[in-house]
Amino acid sequence: MPSNLRWMRLRPQELALIAITAVWGSxxxxxxxAMQHSDPWFFVGLRFLVAGLVSILIFRHSLRGMRWTDIAAGASIGVMIYGGYGLQTLGLQTINSSTSAFLTALYVPMVPFAQWIFFRKRPPAMAFLGAGLAFVGLLLIAGPDAFSLSLGVGETVTLxxxxxxxxxIILISVFAGRVDLxxxxIVQLLTAGLLGLATMPFVGESLPAFDWAWVIAGVGLxxxxxxxxxxxxxxxxxxxxTRATIIYSGEPVWAAVIGRIAGERLPAAALVGGLLVVLGILASELRIVRRRSRGGSGEGHTPIRG
Structure with a gap:
C-alpha cells in the first residue's frame, strides 16, 4: 500500500488563529x-477587566439570555487564564525571558496528550510531529541561557x-459550540480580571501610583x-x-520578528528555531493518504489520518 502526503488548505479559523498569534507575540x-511601572497581579487584573468591558460593549445584547451553563463555562476558562497569565507574569519578575520561554514552551508537547486523555481521541501522528518540531524550535529561540536552570521561585511558578x-486550550474546545460565544x-475575561485584583492583598500588592505607562499598556493589552x-x-x-497549540507556538517567532524590527539582534539558533516552528505548523497540515486496490475493482483512495 504505497502512501503519499497530501496538503490540506488552511481554513479561515486557522488563519484567524495565526493572526491573533502574531498579535499575541507582538x-x-x-x-x-508595563512591568517596570506596575506589579503583576494588578496589571493582570487591569488588563482583563478592560478586556471584559470591551466584550460587554460588543456583546451587550447577549447578556439578557445568560445561562448558568455560560457562567460555569466562562468562569472555568477564566480561572485558567488568570492562572496562566498571572503566574507567567509573576515568574518574569525574577527570571529572564529566555528561561521563561523555555519553561512555558513545555505546554506545547503536553496538549496532544491532554487531548488524548480528555477527548479519548488520539491526535494524528503528524500533529505529534508538528508539536515536536515546534517545541524544539521554541527551545532554540529561548537560547542556551534557558537551560541554566535552578528551580527557584520564578522557575517554579512558570512551570x-x-x-x-x-x-x-482544552476547556475552550470542550465548551466551544455548546455555549454562546x-x-x-464576557464571563471568562471578567473572571480573570477580578481574580487578578482579588489576589493583590494576599501577595502584598497595593495600587500603583498613577502612570500613563501602565494605563496605556493595560488598555491596549x-x-x-x-x-x-x-x-x-x-x-x-x-x-x-493540538492543532491550535501548534499554531500558538508561533508566538515567540512573532515576538522575535517584532524585536528585530525594534533593533534587537537575533542569534542564528533563534532563526533556525523560528523556521522549525513554522515547519511544525506546516507538518501538522499534512495528511497521510494510502492507496490500496479493492478486489479487482481498481484502485481506491482511503485517506488515513495518522
Missing part, C-alpha cells in the same frame, strides 16, 4: 515595559503556569486580549486543541 515588549495554559467571552480570546473561542469550535 505584545511582549509592551508587557515588559506551574503551563498547567492552566493547557487547561485553557459572546456570553462565555485589554483590547488585544478581548480580540484574542474571542477569536480562540470562535476558532476552536472546529480546530482541535
Amino acid at each position: 505584545t511582549f515588549l509592551l508587557v515588559h515595559w 506551574i503556569s503551563t498547567i492552566p495554559i493547557v487547561g485553557e 459572546g456570553r462565555i467571552t 485589554g483590547i488585544a486580549s478581548c480580540i484574542i480570546q474571542l477569536t480562540m473561542n470562535w476558532a476552536q469550535k472546529s480546530v482541535s486543541p
Whole structure:
C-alpha cells in the first residue's frame, strides 16, 4: 500500500488563529515595559477587566439570555487564564525571558496528550510531529541561557503556569459550540480580571501610583486580549486543541520578528528555531493518504489520518 502526503488548505479559523498569534507575540515588549511601572497581579487584573468591558460593549445584547451553563463555562476558562497569565507574569519578575520561554514552551508537547486523555481521541501522528518540531524550535529561540536552570521561585511558578495554559486550550474546545460565544467571552475575561485584583492583598500588592505607562499598556493589552480570546473561542469550535497549540507556538517567532524590527539582534539558533516552528505548523497540515486496490475493482483512495 504505497502512501503519499497530501496538503490540506488552511481554513479561515486557522488563519484567524495565526493572526491573533502574531498579535499575541507582538505584545511582549509592551508587557515588559508595563512591568517596570506596575506589579503583576494588578496589571493582570487591569488588563482583563478592560478586556471584559470591551466584550460587554460588543456583546451587550447577549447578556439578557445568560445561562448558568455560560457562567460555569466562562468562569472555568477564566480561572485558567488568570492562572496562566498571572503566574507567567509573576515568574518574569525574577527570571529572564529566555528561561521563561523555555519553561512555558513545555505546554506545547503536553496538549496532544491532554487531548488524548480528555477527548479519548488520539491526535494524528503528524500533529505529534508538528508539536515536536515546534517545541524544539521554541527551545532554540529561548537560547542556551534557558537551560541554566535552578528551580527557584520564578522557575517554579512558570512551570506551574503551563498547567492552566493547557487547561485553557482544552476547556475552550470542550465548551466551544455548546455555549454562546459572546456570553462565555464576557464571563471568562471578567473572571480573570477580578481574580487578578482579588489576589493583590494576599501577595502584598497595593495600587500603583498613577502612570500613563501602565494605563496605556493595560488598555491596549485589554483590547488585544478581548480580540484574542474571542477569536480562540470562535476558532476552536472546529480546530482541535493540538492543532491550535501548534499554531500558538508561533508566538515567540512573532515576538522575535517584532524585536528585530525594534533593533534587537537575533542569534542564528533563534532563526533556525523560528523556521522549525513554522515547519511544525506546516507538518501538522499534512495528511497521510494510502492507496490500496479493492478486489479487482481498481484502485481506491482511503485517506488515513495518522
